[in-house]
Amino acid sequence: MFKFERFDKRVVDYAIGAINRVFNITLTETFKGMKYIYLALAICLFSCNTTLPEKEISKMWLGKPVNFNRIQETVYNYHMFDSTGAEVGSMAFGWSFEDGMLVSRDTSQFYDGSVYETAIFEFDTSDFRLSSLAIDMKMGPTTLDIDLSYENDKIQGMAKMSRDTLIREFPVDSVFGQHVFREELYMLMHTLDYKEGDSLALDVFVPSGLGMSKASITYVGQESIQVPAGKFDCTVILLQSSGGMPTNKIWISNEEPAKMVKFYVPGAELTIELADL
Numbered sequence: 125m126f127k128f129e130r131f132d133k134r135v136v137d138y139a140i141g142a143i144n145r146v147f148n149i150t151l152t153e154t155f156k157g158m159k160y161i162y163l164a165l166a167i168c169l170f171s172c173n174t175t176l177p178e179k180e181i182s183k184m185w186l187g188k189p190v191n192f193n194r195i196q197e198t199v200y201n202y203h204m205f206d207s208t209g210a211e212v213g214s215m216a217f218g219w220s221f222e223d224g225m226l227v228s229r230d231t232s233q234f235y236d237g238s239v240y241e242t243a244i245f246e247f248d249t250s251d252f253r254l255s256s257l258a259i260d261m262k263m264g265p266t267t268l269d270i271d272l273s274y275e276n277d278k279i280q281g282m283a284k285m286s287r288d289t290l291i292r293e294f295p296v297d298s299v300f301g302q303h304v305f306r307e308e309l310y311m312l313m314h315t316l317d318y319k320e321g322d323s324l325a326l327d328v329f330v331p332s333g334l335g336m337s338k339a340s341i342t343y344v345g346q347e348s349i350q351v352p353a354g355k356f357d358c359t360v361i362l363l364q365s366s367g368g369m370p371t372n373k374i375w376i377s378n379e380e381p382a383k384m385v386k387f388y389v390p391g392a393e394l395t396i397e398l399a400d401l
């Protein structure tokens with residue numbers, strides 16, 4: 125479709141001159157018969173807009189608009205504390221934009237060696253969905269390796285569990301009908317605006333169990349808190365699950381870019397706090 129805008133003789137003359145220079149020809153008396161061809165080309169070059177069909181991508185996530193300005197391309201370090209206040213582990217979680225993908229990397233560990241996990245998640249910012257993930261988790265003598273991709277509503281890949289000399293592989297090639305992946309929640313929860321009365325119901329795919337979980341995100345309120353990284357005014361939300369993934373109470377700073385400042389996992393009596401900026 126072409127949209128013609130207003131133009132005057134100076135624009136046309138300039139355009140005709142430009143075409144002459146490009147094609148290395150001169151509009152002489154001999155070529156006067158071509159004047160209208162030049163005029164048409166000039167109008168198209170300088171006074172037309174073309175509209176091409178584009179794929180419509182909704183920048184909505186869980187029914188809410190995503191604000192990417194709330195994401196800072198950095199790595200945040202967290203400390204984990206048990207119910208007595210003793211530091212028992214650490215976590216590093218970061219975000220970066222790479223070739224049209226929002227990429228998050230996670231390294232988590234308990235100091236007693238019970239869990240050590242590294243992971244990478246890629247979220248396609250054009251199609252607005254998680255496109256792939258890779259998780260390497262060590263739990264004592266057991267290792268769990270998960271590599272999955274998501275395309276055309278189908279999750280595909282492999283999960284492999286090994287312990288000593290025993291290795292079991294679990295191929296994945298199914299439609300689960302999830303709204304989000306569990307890891308996707310921690311990539312994007314802080315990009316949303318929450319208000320009183322918000323309660324989002326969702327079906328979550330949990331890669332570590334290769335299954336689904338019913339979950340909800342509920343607005344709790346506003347709170348100022350102190351963590352090792354400083355004092356923050358926060359929006360507090362509750363991520364609840366019917367099983368398959370832990371319930372989390374989460375404090376998100378109200379500044380921009382936003383930070384996930386604190387997590388409380390009641391089932392494990394574990395508190396995770398932002399350690400530095």
